[in-house]
Amino acid sequence: MPDFGENTTQVTVFVLVFGAVTLMGFAAARWRRPTSIHSLEEWGLGGRAFGNWVTFFLLSGDVYTAYTFVAVPTLVYGVGAAGFFPVPFLVIVYPMLFVVLARFWSVCHVHGFVTPAEFVRARFGSRGLGTMVAVVGIVATMPYIALQLIGIEAVFEVMGLPKGWPLTIAFIVLALYTFNSGLRGPALVSIVKDALVLWTVLAVVIIMSMTPGGWDPVFRVASEKFAASPRPDDGLLLTAGNQLNYITLALGSAVALFLYPHTLTGVLASRNRGTLRRNLAALPIYTLCLGVLMLVGFAAVFDGTTAIGGNGNTVVPQWFNENAPAWCAGLAFAAIGVGAMVPAAIMSIAAANLFTRDIYREYIRPNASSREETYVSKTVSLTVKFGALLVILLLNTQFAIDLQLIGGVVIMQTLPAVALGLYTNWFHRWALVSGITAGLVTGIVMLWQVPKLGGADGRTVVREHFGGSAWPLEKIGFETDATIYVGIVALAVNLVVVALLTPLLRNAGVADGRDRTTDHDYVADEGDPTVRRMTEIIDGDPVPEKAPPPANFFTPVGHRGAEAPPPEDPSRQAYPRL
């Protein structure tokens, strides 16, 4: 356990940056403030009008989380090439999103949807299916929030801080400014986060260029280490056994990333389809930053960094602590800390929106006003964050990691309803429900079967169940040591069930749901008369809403002298509430 006294500079820099970020988070509520923040779209989607730059920062803050920055280099440190899968994953995800997201943006803006579950409910005319998607989204998001805490925890451990109160303070601060500012908070803070991450990446490049020989000796030492280890699945290159797992994991993670509610929340806050698509063209470049940070795993092998207290996630912070100047290490720690704040805030907002729009308004108070909705969402986002904190502080860290593993597989099962639903309404609603159920059962049973392997040779069974997501193919009789990502198999089962049951149910005369969307809803862009509430809030010049002049002298005008407040929620007036 490192001593706090050795790290005063790092802690000072960290606290300074964190304090500045906190102030920004609270000030964000006043950042291009609209007349009324008391609507869920305002709080939960930032008024739906972020432009190119803010959307870039928000999406990058959303996708490249602190846990990625901490855990993935650790994986590279441990097994080499097989841990490099986030780079292809975060490359292939953007072309996939490019086709799908613009349609999602349009249909949500036409109908005033805040969550994917609302879209599913309207598209397939099924309340049960919508609720299922919402519950799956919440279940998958909550452990992800807890993982962000694990990222911060690793930094605190390296700085020599105790486990309990610093984490609690950090999350109370986060919870309060999210409560106060909504999506504006993380959007503004994500600018700081990206600056810090960029600085950290630059620091890695500078440090490595000052190392004699550059990357060459690093990889030579790493290859010697992997050659000496008895594990069969590590090395500088992929082995025959883990290639299939590598590509299915990349593909599955890409699919899951689109379906996570927090990604969709960030997407919906962008101003128009063009903004979204330009950002998707720019975001692969951010993957380079992640790639450079992943190479730190090899640098840690080269420099002989070891994890602190058996916590593998401390490898990257510890490497910075040993190899960078103290102030620079402090900035890197702050990058991880702030990098955990941004996605945690967006995820809690997304989970809260799911609860409010798809459970509270659907089952508890169907006629909740938008002010009440916002209040419920804020409260739920607080609850979600403190739930995650309690999981980390009271339960085992491993529990959160296991839940996240399951969550990734679980969220993928909404692919037919959400992603394919953007293109077709051919699926029968009950077939979709059965498909999700089948996929969930398959996925969880397969994850349960995967043992955790450990020991020196990587063959000893450490834990019987939920040991990873790589399912060995020899369980179904193949004479190979190849493994496959569980989520892909579960998704395939899901798709087969949906495709088989849809014609069956339709022939049996089970009624289809009514599709409330039309073809035009999926291509409507900013400026289309059906698209509402776009330009006025965040980035563009606010369009002053002038009350029409009274038709005659006796027309009641109301709010004389003051600006007329907008009607209760314009997004609900054109279409019926779903």
Place this chain on the structure above:
Amino acid sequence: MADKLYGPPEWPPASPAGEPYGSPRIPRQTGSPGGYPPADARTAPPPYGTQAPYEPYGGAQAPPAPYGTPPGAYAPTSPYGSQPGAYAPTAPPYAPYAPTAAPDPYAAPRHGSAASATDSDRRTAPRHSSGEWRTVGDQRPPATPAAPPTRTRRADASRWHWLLLIPIVVPLMPNLYNRIEPTLFGLPFFYWSQLGFAFLASAVIYFVHRKVK
């Protein structure tokens, strides 16, 4: 002229002699004892050929034009000719009315027309388009009456989108890049090529964005 209220002098009076001004003629079904409306409003009326004849427009006018009849062949150039309220009896014999050719504008646009026909809870079309009496739409030939329902192309579809498969498929083929040589700045090919795919994806997405926009 006392009963002519508006319009140029060549227009006929708005109301024929003896009629109270402004009372429309309501068609009646002579066959049904209940008269108008039909007993079950949710069932569409039978097609024209199979129906007992009745006298629309109070018997004073010609029967409605069938679908598919060119307007010139049927309708007089002015409904208010020299004899208002009475059509020339030289209208050609009309073909049986085919209600299946008329698209149901209120049916939800779902995957083919078969499903909407079997859905019993679908709203029926309003009586105006049910062929029961003549409407303005009946005088107009339908746009493409014989054309089968074609698959409409999505408004945002584009062939350029296929280009996006390149940055999806290439990073998923490890046999392309699973090698050490050639190295770049000491980085094995496996690592720097996958980082390079980020530039590839960015360029392809930007190109497609420009082309589709």
